[in-house]
Amino acid sequence: MPPSFPTHPAGRLWLEKEDQGFLGQGRAELLERIDELGSMAKAARAMGMGYKRAWDMVEAMNNLADAPLVERVTGGRGGGGTRLTEHGRRMIEEFRAAEAAYTRFLEMLAAESGDPERLRALMGRLAMRTSARNQWWGRITDIQSGSVNTEVVLRLGGGEPLVAVITNQSVRELALAEGTEVLALVKATHIILTGEDAGLRTSARNRLCGTVERIDQGEVEAGITLRLGGGNTVTGVVTNESVATLGLAEGGAACALIKASHVILAVNG
Incomplete structure (x- = not known):
């Protein structure tokens, strides 16, 4: 015993x-x-x-x-x-x-x-x-189911939209529905950072823009934290070379690109 x-x-x-x-x-x-x-x-x-x-x-x-x-x-x-x-x-x-x-x-x-x-x-x-470094609470505003996966649209606390693509089975197991409050998680290594004025066309569904609040620079990589307009933060990791190439600096504007498939959803209970 x-x-x-x-x-x-x-x-x-x-x-x-x-x-x-x-x-x-x-x-x-x-x-x-x-x-x-x-x-x-x-x-x-x-x-x-x-x-x-x-x-x-x-x-x-x-x-x-x-x-x-x-x-x-x-x-x-x-x-x-x-x-x-x-x-x-x-x-x-x-x-x-x-x-x-x-x-x-x-x-x-x-x-x-x-x-x-x-x-x-x-x-x-x-x-x-x-x-996961990035964790945001949000409320589901739309659910579109396909044959295998479901697209879930959230509205974060600061008002920003966020799209996640998860399996239909996960939707059932988490009992997701419009109005459900969920926690969205994204690893820092899945964040793609760009300058705000970068005229890029990408396959990433999510684009969260804000101000560079902090740069934690190491020997090879740097952690970049953006403060979004609604108060949330986004943290990504890029090489030191990319910091210079993208012109990232504290107080400057930047955007975080996130693929919908890289967003993990969790619920209480």
Whole structure:
């Protein structure tokens, strides 16, 4: 009989940014209270914390975020207050989605914790599922089935369209339908990078354009990260020679070309 672990897997989720704590359960709840009550004082009181401490938490998040999560409102019949920005609401949604995924992960660990061999196998499967550098959530807007494969069109969170071609069997196994939320994964090595003004005609169905946010240059290759207009990022790998040939530079425009057959789809559960 396999040995069992004396403990039950448990934990709490924290999101970090620039190696600093950014968003956790307490901060997410504070943001939700601000959104509900429209007042920092009322939100702090509802959570049983001091007004200054609440503002310190908010300012720490605002300083780390790409855009403010909370802003002051002046004037009006109520004399002003505090409100969440659209970016703040989006961050709450993303945190709650990550928290739900983390909870499912802990539930899977708990289910396998009585058998160390099965637990190690589970961890290996999870690592394989998350090895792709590019991961985007999107919602299916169209499905066109052929004799063997199906073309699935997604709308990513930033509004960009993305086309995937998968087998009909995969569509059935994943129970895909219009409106289904899916995770799209693409390996960095499957990304083809071009300058934005490159007048290329290619067989790649997907063309995602944005601004070069970061270039991580090694001895032979470089990782190029683009920031798309809707906020998503795309990371590709090219040779150092290609960086020079394509004129890629941080702050410059570029596009990522992706074949529909290189897009992997995954669903929760």
